[in-house]
Amino acid sequence: MARRAGGLYVGLMVRFTSVGLRYAPPAGSSDPGVGQDVLADLSFELPAGSFHWLLGPSGAGKSSLLRLMQLALRPSRGEVEVLGTVTSRARRQDMPALRRRIGVVFQDFRLLPHLSAFDNIALPLRIAGRAELALRADVTEMLRWVGLETKAESLPPELSGGEQQRIAIGRAVAMRPALLLADEPTGNLDAVQSRRVLSLLQEMHRMGTTVVVATHSESLVNAYPGPALRLARGRLER
Amino acid sequence: MPGEATSTVTASRWASRRPVLRRGHGRDPLGLRQALLGPLLPAVALAMTLLAALALGGAAGAQALALRWQQGAAAAVTVQLPDMEAPRLARTLAALRELPDLVDARPMDQDRLAALLRPWLGEVPALPLPPILELRFDPLPDNPEGLALRIISVVPGATVETQGVWVARLVALAQRVRGTALAAVALVGLLAVGVVMVGIRAGLAARQDVIVILHDLGATDGDIANRFAGRVALLCGLGGLTGLLLAVPVLLAFGGLAAPLMGRMPVVRLAELPWQTLPWLLLAGLPLLMAGLGWATAELTVRSWLKRLP
Ligand SMILES: Nc1ncnc2c1ncn2[C@@H]1O[C@H](COP(=O)(O)OP(=O)(O)OP(=O)(O)O)[C@@H](O)[C@H]1O
Numbered sequence: 001m002a003r004r005a006g007g008l009y010v011g012l013m014v015r016f017t018s019v020g021l022r023y024a025p026p027a028g029s030s031d032p033g034v035g036q037d038v039l040a041d042l043s044f045e046l047p048a049g050s051f052h053w054l055l056g057p058s059g060a061g062k063s064s065l066l067r068l069m070q071l072a073l074r075p076s077r078g079e080v081e082v083l084g085t086v087t088s089r090a091r092r093q094d095m096p097a098l099r100r101r102i103g104v105v106f107q108d109f110r111l112l113p114h115l116s117a118f119d120n121i122a123l124p125l126r127i128a129g130r131a132e133l134a135l136r137a138d139v140t141e142m143l144r145w146v147g148l149e150t151k152a153e154s155l156p157p158e159l160s161g162g163e164q165q166r167i168a169i170g171r172a173v174a175m176r177p178a179l180l181l182a183d184e185p186t187g188n189l190d191a192v193q194s195r196r197v198l199s200l201l202q203e204m205h206r207m208g209t210t211v212v213v214a215t216h217s218e219s220l221v222n223a224y225p226g227p228a229l230r231l232a233r234g235r236l237e238r
Numbered sequence: 239m240p241g242e243a244t245s246t247v248t249a250s251r252w253a254s255r256r257p258v259l260r261r262g263h264g265r266d267p268l269g270l271r272q273a274l275l276g277p278l279l280p281a282v283a284l285a286m287t288l289l290a291a292l293a294l295g296g297a298a299g300a301q302a303l304a305l306r307w308q309q310g311a312a313a314a315v316t317v318q319l320p321d322m323e324a325p326r327l328a329r330t331l332a333a334l335r336e337l338p339d340l341v342d343a344r345p346m347d348q349d350r351l352a353a354l355l356r357p358w359l360g361e362v363p364a365l366p367l368p369p370i371l372e373l374r375f376d377p378l379p380d381n382p383e384g385l386a387l388r389i390i391s392v393v394p395g396a397t398v399e400t401q402g403v404w405v406a407r408l409v410a411l412a413q414r415v416r417g418t419a420l421a422a423v424a425l426v427g428l429l430a431v432g433v434v435m436v437g438i439r440a441g442l443a444a445r446q447d448v449i450v451i452l453h454d455l456g457a458t459d460g461d462i463a464n465r466f467a468g469r470v471a472l473l474c475g476l477g478g479l480t481g482l483l484l485a486v487p488v489l490l491a492f493g494g495l496a497a498p499l500m501g502r503m504p505v506v507r508l509a510e511l512p513w514q515t516l517p518w519l520l521l522a523g524l525p526l527l528m529a530g531l532g533w534a535t536a537e538l539t540v541r542s543w544l545k546r547l548p
């Protein structure tokens with residue numbers, strides 16, 4: 001990759017210190033049992049440029065942990081530090097700039113259904129205020145990288161699950177993020193597609209991006225061994 | 239990833255294939271151009287502008303009428319005296335000054351009298367004008383007819399004209415109409431803000447998922463609020479413009495009906511409509527005001543809604 005918007009980040013990418021998370025009970029619910037701790041007592045560090053698996057059974061809290069790293073949630077307890085910023089001390093208006101340096105592949109893709117594949121990948125660039133002309137080359141490059149240059153005009157509902165997954169990866173990577181988080185990126189893909197997605201993520205890692213991939217598929221980890229964070233019922237296993 | 243050169247070539251070939259409509263769409267990630275706020279906002283802005291324009295036009299008209307009548311009816315009661323010599327005139331004046339609630343009694347200036355009569359009599363300097371007394375009362379007499387009889391008993395042979403009392407009452411009424419109309423404009427503004435707020439909240443609810451995605455991708459509150467506000471301002475401004483276009487003929491027609499009251503000829507041709515009497519600057523400001531109101535309401539509503547996201 002020629003350009004690198006976020007810049008190479010050296011040092012510690014992510015640091016969690018005694019982090020706990022509890023979702024607010026739904027409005028109107030007075031049942032005290034509802035507000036259970038989803039994550040508890042998480043402390044770990046991810047150096048810049050590292051690749052980590054995030055493993056654990058369904059419901060262990062993998063997506064919740066990724067949402068904390070992505071700054072889409074604030075922890076109920078403890079400190080989350082991402083890209084050198086301690087989020088509890090950061091001002092709210094400083095968060096968007098941080099989020100733009102973090103790419104996320106959501107478990108449910110979260111593509112905008114009324115925007116074409118091209119416009120979905122262009123979205124983070126447009127949010128960052130890139131000029132339309134410069135952005136076009138980048139997005140086209142991205143589309144080719146994920147192998148979907150012929151589907152640029154397709155709307156997400158017209159794409160297969162695997163194709164949507166690759167568009168989601170293209171969108172996550174378009175800003176050349178310093179930190180790339182992928183939540184179950186091979187969840188509904190066949191073996192060929194899974195390998196393809198994994199090799200895209202590993203390519204990002206080779207180019208210096210810090211990558212965290214959440215999955216409950218042990219076979220995937222066996223095929224691509226690497227360091228792992230293991231979650232069980234909201235706690236880290238060592 | 240391949241080098242720059244090839245990707246640029248592909249991009250431009252690809253860009254030329256790209257339909258223009260689609261490209262605009264990409265800059266509307268919130269899909270606000272679709273039925274998001276529906277026809278609600280323009281319709282509300284249209285109705286509000288129409289009401290406000292009518293109220294403003296009514297206020298201006300009432301004020302013009304009040305001014306006009308005040309000039310014509312400087313005195314509440316005029317007394318046309320029979321011919322008499324100076325000493326008797328002085329005695330008559332002294333007697334009239336004893337009337338209750340009278341604040342002023344004076345002979346009407348001959349120049350002013352000539353000016354008042356000019357529309358009816360034309361420029362006739364030779365015509366001898368009768369001596370006329372102007373009487374002013376505060377408060378206005380409750381029973382003008384009784385007052386007239388009483389004046390005639392004091393000055394036998396006098397002609398008493400009490401329509402000024404009615405004119406003065408109409409002026410007071412016109413002023414009250416004007417105040418009410420301006421209050422109505424303020425109320426209309428408040429209602430507009432309320433309805434726009436409801437429309438925006440509906441839009442926020444309908445686009446909640448998309449807004450959260452944009453927020454997670456690093457959009458600032460300002461980015462999202464400005465998109466809403468720009469769209470809402472456009473819709474409100476267009477609705478306001480339509481409302482204004484509908485209001486102007488109505489106002490002109492009212493003005494035409496009121497022309498005789500203003501001392502002008504009844505309207506028979508389009509050019510005779512009271513084009514100059516409408517408060518054009520105020521009216522032209524209404525669509526802009528609607529757009530501004532929509533913009534500010536959207537900014538406040540969306541920004542306060544976004545506070546729920548981290
Ligand atoms: N928005 C939310 N509100 C309340 N509870 C939630 C919310 N999101 C997740 N949870 C709860 O938090 C726990 C962990 O959920 P999470 O999605 O993080 O698990 P996961 O490890 O990603 O599971 P999976 O492998 O199935 O995706 C679950 O018990 C879930 O019910």
Ligand SMILES: [Mg+2]
Pocket residue numbers: 062063064107183184
């Ligand atoms: Mg999950």
